[in-house]
Amino acid sequence: MHKTNILITSAGRRTKLIEYFKKEFYGSGKVITADCSSLAPALYTSDKGYIVPPITDSGYLTKIMDICARENIAAVLSLIDPELLFLAESRKAFEDIGVKIIAPDYRGIDICNDKTKMHDFLGKQGFDNIxxxxxxxxxxxxxxxxxxxxxxxxxxxxxxxxxxxxxxxxxxxxxxxxxxxxxxxxxxFIDGVEFGIDIYVDLISREVVSVFIKRKFYMRSGETDKAVSIINPAIANLVVEFVKSLNLAGPLDMDIIENDNRYYIVDINCRFGGGYPLAYECGENYPSYIINNIQGRENIARIGQYPEDVKMMKHDDVVIIRP
Ligand SMILES: Nc1ncnc2c1ncn2[C@@H]1O[C@H](COP(=O)(O)OP(=O)(O)O)[C@@H](O)[C@H]1O
Ligand SMILES: [Mg+2]
Missing domain, CATH: 3.30.1490.20 (ATP-grasp fold, A domain)
Structure with a gap:
């Protein structure tokens, strides 16, 4: 039997995502988290939380590798952009101890993290570009x-x-x-309708297996706060073309603005987006895709097979730690 424990780093406030992972990993493996703040709520909702140094600390990598060895970790998944390049750079060291890094290759992350490079790339590839x-x-x-x-x-x-x-x-x-x-x-300035897209690219086949599109009603502090699921083949095709052009992999999050029937890629993050809960609730089960990939199985593409017009509203929740 494969080991299927996962380590989710920089877990921060993503308690809902951790809850989904725990539900899907139940029976196959544990969901371990790490964060540099002892007050990161997600640490307390996972099976076990580790407080680690900041990602900029020279001891960070050793600490993450120690946790991987101690907890028999099969894969590491980061939830923040600045950590992605660092993990991709260290991929070989992780693979040597049997740990998969759930992120694209260095070049893809480098272009997506840097908005100047991303727009140069979009222009050169002939995409509609802001x-x-x-x-x-x-x-x-x-x-x-x-x-x-x-x-x-x-x-x-x-x-x-x-x-x-x-x-x-x-x-x-x-x-x-x-x-x-x-x-x-x-x-x-592009004055138009904004869409947030959750994407999963299979880590083994590199096929795009899920493209979940939501129209954003409202953003709060840069996060999608209210959204509705929609089907839009033009957006789905654009996403697949872009993802393939950079050979991206794993869970991704993209922002697109539509103006005058043109779709402009605004931003792409090589990690779970903050609006992913709506995709999960509509049946786009990325934690289960990750389990399949960890266990050596490819996922089958199912693009555009979710219900339309499902709405999501975020709201506050709290974690209490008693002495
Ligand atoms: N050129 C633009 N015209 C109009 N709105 C934009 C433009 N670029 C970004 N935005 C708005 O600003 C938000 C944040 O920009 P984005 O590029 O996604 O950066 P971040 O990495 O901070 O998410 C977007 O979700 C969108 O609402
Ligand atoms: Mg954005």
Whole structure:
């Protein structure tokens, strides 16, 4: 029998996701979590939680590997972007101790984590691409030549959770935003409907086995707060084409904005997105796909086979630890 214990790192506040993993892993393996904060709620809802150093600490990798050995871990899954490159870089060391890293290859993560590289890549591959200006000089030249106009949208090149994200209506406003943060990316503002897409790419066959599309009603602190499931073959085809062009793998999360019948890829994260609970509740069972992959079985593609018009609203919950 294969070992099927999983270690979910940087688990943070993702208690609902941990609950789904526990439900699916029940009977096949344990769900172990790690986080650098002793107050990360997900540590207390998994089978066992480990407090570890921050990912930037030189001892981090050793600590994660120690946990893998002690808990007989078969696979490691991170829930935050900055850790992904680091895990992909260390893939060989993990494989040497029999541990699978559930993430794409280094190049794919590198492009997805960096919004400048991602838009260069989209442009080169011929996808509909949001015009992106690297710095005020480039934008001003385009503006003076009549090739760019306000409003624009600024956001951090390596940001997540909408950090630094802002619609800006004037040159004065843009200059002020850039004084505050020099590393902001300037983009054409796309006024349209936003979709969040959960994707699972089989780790063995590298086939896209799930594309779950939701229309976002409302975002709060960069997270999808209210959403509804929809079927849209144009989006599904675009997602499959993009994912294949970068040879991505594992669970992914993508943002797309539609304007005038064009679909613009805005953002892609090589990990579970915050809106994944709706996909799971609609039958897109990624934890079970992960179990299959860990145990050496490929998953069968089932794209667009979920119910439409299922709505999700997030709400608060609490974890209590008594002395
Ligand atoms: N060019 C744009 N035009 C309009 N809205 C945008 C644009 N880029 C991003 N947004 C909005 O800002 C949000 C955060 O941007 P995103 O690129 O997804 O960064 P993050 O990595 O912080 O999630 C998106 O979900 C979308 O609502
Ligand atoms: Mg995003």
């Amino acid at each position: 015009k992106t200006y690297n710095g005020l000089d480039v934008f001003s030249d385009a503006y003076n030549a009549g090739e760019a106009a306000f409003p624009v949208f600024v956001k951090k090149r390596f940001g997540s959770a909408s950090s630094g994200a802002l619609k800006i209506n004037s040159m004065a406003g843009l200059k002020a935003a850039l004084i505050e943060n020099g590393d902001l990316l300037i983009q054409d």
